[in-house]
Amino acid sequence: MKVFIALALIVSVSAVPLQELESEWIAFKNEFRGNSYFGGEGEESVRRQIFEINYAYITAHNAEADKGVHTFRLGVNQFADMTNEEYRQLLNLKVNANHVNKTYAADVDNRRLPISIDWRTKGVVTPVKSQSQSRYAINTGNLVTLAPQQIVDCIYPGRDVCKTGGDVVDAIELVIKEGGIEKESDYPYHAGSGICQYSKSKKAVTVTGLNTVQYGVESALKSVVALVGPVAVTIDAGHQNFQLYTSGVYVDSACRNDFQSLNHGVLAVGYGSEKGQDYWLIKNSWGAQWGAQGYIKMARNNNNQCGVATYGVYPTTVY
Incomplete structure (x- = not known):
């Protein structure tokens, strides 16, 4: 074949x-x-x-x-001179099955929810590096850029998380344990892992809890996105048409939704419909050169397309 x-x-x-x-x-x-x-x-x-x-x-x-x-189109981006095998090597997310439904947000009556929502229009979505900063903006009205380098340096001491991958629950639990996370301006980003240099005196945001979304239930994910805010989700992003996606509602029957196939972490910042097709509005982390200015519309209510509702996580009590 x-x-x-x-x-x-x-x-x-x-x-x-x-x-x-x-x-x-x-x-x-x-x-x-x-x-x-x-x-x-x-x-x-x-x-x-x-x-x-x-x-x-x-x-x-x-x-x-x-x-x-x-229902979607492809285009030239930063991955256009890479084979799909090379591209897949960049997808090194490692999720922990023990975290699934550790504590979860239950489904609600979706008839009470808005038909569509886009948290970008509410001024709470930046080039998001940490799910917590959107929750902080919603709660306080102040949008700050948090320090991903703190997570990289402190989450798994002695291990280069940029190469080996990590789990979003572990990242949020680290912020809870450390008592907060600094601004990126105070703890600037650099490539690779280093020595943890977090200073509690410089903390910008505090997180005291987290929830996971009910396993594989898209209506539960919709409830959280609508009523709480953006949610960190993990997906199967390994396919060539995802690699080169540029616009439209992404649908691929080869995309897997089982826990073992999840390989990339993204952020669900809204949902809606386009030409009669429901979608999730997903923010990626590959810059504006990829996709629709860094975003992808992934099919919603389509058998949990690419596992978008398999493993969703969001922090609670952020201030």
């Missing part, structure tokens, strides 16, 4: 005009790679071939979307 797929992509590449490919390749390098590769010409040649295959995949998918086959 993989052989047939590879052959189809090769044929698709040959169908893309060379001038178009060259133009897209140059634009991609300028925007994402500084027009050069550390590995020199050999590395660039390999990346060019991968880019061409991905670009053919994007072109073919969007042609089908134009015919109504798909």
